[in-house]
Amino acid sequence: MTGRSKVKNWLTDMDGVLWHEGKPIPGAPELVKKWQAEGTEFLVLTNNSIYTPRDLAARLQAGGLDVPESRIYTSALATADFVRSQKPGGTAFVIGEAGLTTAMHEIGYVMTEVDPDYVVLGETRNLSFDALTKAVRLINKGARFIATNPDVTGPSAEGPLPATGAVAALITAATGKDPYIVGKPNPMMFRSAMNKINVHSEDTAMIGDRMDTDIVAGIEAGLHTILVRTGISDDAEIAKYPFRPTEILNSVADLI
Ligand SMILES: [Mg+2]
Numbered sequence: 001m002t003g004r005s006k007v008k009n010w011l012t013d014m015d016g017v018l019w020h021e022g023k024p025i026p027g028a029p030e031l032v033k034k035w036q037a038e039g040t041e042f043l044v045l046t047n048n049s050i051y052t053p054r055d056l057a058a059r060l061q062a063g064g065l066d067v068p069e070s071r072i073y074t075s076a077l078a079t080a081d082f083v084r085s086q087k088p089g090g091t092a093f094v095i096g097e098a099g100l101t102t103a104m105h106e107i108g109y110v111m112t113e114v115d116p117d118y119v120v121l122g123e124t125r126n127l128s129f130d131a132l133t134k135a136v137r138l139i140n141k142g143a144r145f146i147a148t149n150p151d152v153t154g155p156s157a158e159g160p161l162p163a164t165g166a167v168a169a170l171i172t173a174a175t176g177k178d179p180y181i182v183g184k185p186n187p188m189m190f191r192s193a194m195n196k197i198n199v200h201s202e203d204t205a206m207i208g209d210r211m212d213t214d215i216v217a218g219i220e221a222g223l224h225t226i227l228v229r230t231g232i233s234d235d236a237e238i239a240k241y242p243f244r245p246t247e248i249l250n251s252v253a254d255l256i
Pocket residue numbers: 013014015016017208209210231
């Protein structure tokens with residue numbers, strides 16, 4: 001794909017693109033409104049697997065950004081979609097919060113500690129030594145190890161929090177097994193999102209604020225990629241990478 005005129009459908013990252021520290025980024029509410037009014041297919045993506053789409057929609061709405069629950073796609077949903085496609089009707093031992101356990105139930109999985117097909121790790125703020133021990137033993141016995149996202153830290157107002165990737169590293173150290181990680185930068189997350197809204201890479205764009213996740217995965221998934229400068233990447237950061245996004249914009253306000 002070349003020009004933006006061919007783009008009919010949109011995937012967009014949430015944090016740093018539409019949303020920052022409890023508030024919409026200027027232009028984001030108008031852009032989402034425009035997509036809705038035009039009947040454009042779009043999904044808002046996040047690697048955060050703590051919350052369900054309903055919880056996230058409520059949090060965004062409270063801050064002034066109206067995104068319907070059906071337009072939010074989390075790494076927990078992508079992970080559930082992945083295990084369902086690999087083994088329909090399977091079983092899993094899950095370490096995670098409502099975002100992940102709800103997604104796993106919705107695909108018809110049974111949560112069990114007895115000989116599960118998978119150990120699935122998501123973001124959690126309630127880490128238990130007992131659950132970690134179970135995960136390690138089940139993986140040693142042959143359960144396949146899956147993680148929702150690779151992020152080793154997550155943001156908070158008080159400073160960084162240890163995140164899924166850091167807990168996965170602990171389990172890897174104890175088992176010698178690396179997880180298969182579904183969330184960004186695995187382009188699997190974007191393919192899964194496109195399947196959900198029934199669109200194809202030829203006429204779909206990805207908007208992100210990170211070169212090392214959003215943009216590289218967008219390129220690998222064959223998407224038109226747009227980097228916005230409202231998040232992590234500045235021009236010096238952008239220049240460090242051997243790949244380029246299709247476009248660089250100051251913010252999503254440039255897309256209204
Ligand atoms: Mg971001």
